[in-house]
Amino acid sequence: MAPQLDGYFQKVDELSDKFIDRLRQAVAIPSVSAEAARRPDVVRMGQFLADELTKLGASVELRQLGKQEGTDLDLPPVVLARYGNDKSKRTILVYGHYDVQPAQKSDGWDTEPFELVIKEDGRMCGRGSTDDKGPVLGWLNAIEAHQVAGIDFPVNLLMCFEGMEEYGSDGLDDLVYAEGKGFFADADAVCISDNYWLGTEKPCLTYGLRGVNYYNIEVSGPGADLHSGVFGGTAQEPMTDLVRIMASLVDSEGRILIPGIAEQVAPVTPDEEGLYDGISFSMETLYESLGSKTTIFDDKKRTLMARWRFPSLSLHGIEGAFSGSGAKTVIPAKVIGKFSIRTVPNMEIEKTNEAVVRYVEEVFSKLGSKNTLKVYPQHCGRWWVASPNHWNFSAAAKATERVWGVKPDFTREGGSIPVTLTFEQATGKNVLLLPMGSSTDGAHSINEKLDKRNYIEGIKLLGAYLHYVAEEPMN
Numbered sequence: 001m002a003p004q005l006d007g008y009f010q011k012v013d014e015l016s017d018k019f020i021d022r023l024r025q026a027v028a029i030p031s032v033s034a035e036a037a038r039r040p041d042v043v044r045m046g047q048f049l050a051d052e053l054t055k056l057g058a059s060v061e062l063r064q065l066g067k068q069e070g071t072d073l074d075l076p077p078v079v080l081a082r083y084g085n086d087k088s089k090r091t092i093l094v095y096g097h098y099d100v101q102p103a104q105k106s107d108g109w110d111t112e113p114f115e116l117v118i119k120e121d122g123r124m125c126g127r128g129s130t131d132d133k134g135p136v137l138g139w140l141n142a143i144e145a146h147q148v149a150g151i152d153f154p155v156n157l158l159m160c161f162e163g164m165e166e167y168g169s170d171g172l173d174d175l176v177y178a179e180g181k182g183f184f185a186d187a188d189a190v191c192i193s194d195n196y197w198l199g200t201e202k203p204c205l206t207y208g209l210r211g212v213n214y215y216n217i218e219v220s221g222p223g224a225d226l227h228s229g230v231f232g233g234t235a236q237e238p239m240t241d242l243v244r245i246m247a248s249l250v251d252s253e254g255r256i257l258i259p260g261i262a263e264q265v266a267p268v269t270p271d272e273e274g275l276y277d278g279i280s281f282s283m284e285t286l287y288e289s290l291g292s293k294t295t296i297f298d299d300k301k302r303t304l305m306a307r308w309r310f311p312s313l314s315l316h317g318i319e320g321a322f323s324g325s326g327a328k329t330v331i332p333a334k335v336i337g338k339f340s341i342r343t344v345p346n347m348e349i350e351k352t353n354e355a356v357v358r359y360v361e362e363v364f365s366k367l368g369s370k371n372t373l374k375v376y377p378q379h380c381g382r383w384w385v386a387s388p389n390h391w392n393f394s395a396a397a398k399a400t401e402r403v404w405g406v407k408p409d410f411t412r413e414g415g416s417i418p419v420t421l422t423f424e425q426a427t428g429k430n431v432l433l434l435p436m437g438s439s440t441d442g443a444h445s446i447n448e449k450l451d452k453r454n455y456i457e458g459i460k461l462l463g464a465y466l467h468y469v470a471e472e473p474m475n
């Protein structure tokens with residue numbers, strides 16, 4: 001099966017320095033979607049991808065999406081590309097994102113976040129290395145290795161790379177629905193490489209994601225920041241109100257304290273109960289990824305369930321609060337608390353938003369404060385669970401076995417890729433998540449990395465998947 005793969009794999013190995021250099025160039029562009037000042041860099045990153053794809057012979061379009069909601073900022077373009085247009089071949093649509101989470105050396109990074117630093121043990125450190133520049137470049141590298149090896153590319157490839165995923169995929173849903181019967185019309189299946197293995201050794205294929213509802217709680221009072229010696233004890237302090245509200249959202253065992261959330265969660269079925277035992281996952285690897293043993297549960301099953309099939313609420317930060325070193329004696333005039341809820345079947349976005357707003361307003365009113373409160377969702381993305389009984393998944397399973405020598409686990413993912421469900425609905429096709437990186441990569445964290453082994457074998461995996469997909473009987 002897939003007889004040309006050995007030649008392809010050999011070429012990937014030969015070109016590995018070039019592929020690492022491509023990742024180095026991409027990491028050097030600080031394409032942080034959440035920071036307005038970085039928007040030109042996000043646009044530059046989209047252009048970098050478009051140029052690389054053009055050089056590889058793909059037809060490329062930069063699709064503008066208009067303004068970012070509630071701002072005057074232009075959204076970064078979506079890179080739409082096509083490689084191959086042979087009616088006798090299957091067409092696979094791949095999606096990824098070229099924006100990254102914020103990062104500063106002072107957050108605690110050992111090296112400059114926007115410089116790809118390769119350690120002796122093969123860790124390639126840099127923001128976006130695993131999330132999601134490495135996997136996105138994986139598709140480009142797969143094209144190049146085929147060209148250099150003189151091996152026919154097995155499918156037509158449609159590509160959709162966005163620059164706002166880490167900020168809620170603003171504007172993308174409309175484009176995907178509009179192009180479901182347009183640019184994406186030929187797609188036979190969809191593949192997304194933007195999540196991680198459960199551990200460090202066993203590859204997996206992923207068929208579910210949690211959704212995410214991200215909220216702001218604004219509390220304001222004084223007209224300007226105040227001297228706490230002069231005004232402390234005189235003015236009602238927005239920060240005091242906010243921390244009390246935030247403390248009322250979740251307890252230390254991760255229990256969400258907002259009524260109307262747990263009630264929406266689908267009950268655990270007897271079939272599902274047995275599912276977790278067969279998954280390769282150890283608490284030891286989790287401790288390694290976590291960098292500590294401070295887990296809520298001490299066992300595998302409850303930990304996996306908490307990550308995959310129950311909602312969680314995380315407190316992320318407070319805009320406007322003093323957070324530097326030293327001792328600034330200020331009373332912040334306005335503070336914005338940020339938190340998010342990871343959502344699961346059968347939670348509904350609107351119902352969840354209503355429950356959150358009702359609860360926060362109720363807690364605030366009980367404080368008897370004269371300050372002003374605003375609570376609103378910033379962005380929301382839906383959860384997704386699909387059937388892995390599809391040729392798209394069996395092709396990926398065969399490719400995994402060929403590259404990694406083991407059968408993959410079938411997993412769900414605690415993170416969110418809001419557009420996944422949109423692709424499924426807009427194209428009516430099966431969507432597969434095919435991760436490249438491992439659980440210790442530290443996506444969104446300091447010292448994010450992608451292991452050289454996962455990058456290079458991951459490029460082989462993406463190419464092999466396309467070969468098996470081309471051969472797989474339709475079901």
Ligand SMILES: C[C@H](N)C(=O)N[C@@H](Cc1c[nH]cn1)C(=O)O
Nearest residue numbers: 131165166167168194212415416
């Ligand atoms: C799983 C994916 N690589 C990812 O990191 N997704 C983000 C999406 C998001 C939503 N709001 C902000 N970012 C995530 O799960 O946090």
Ligand SMILES: [Zn+2]
Nearest residue numbers: 131166443444
């Ligand atoms: Zn991310």
Ligand SMILES: [Zn+2]
Nearest residue numbers: 097131132194
């Ligand atoms: Zn991502």
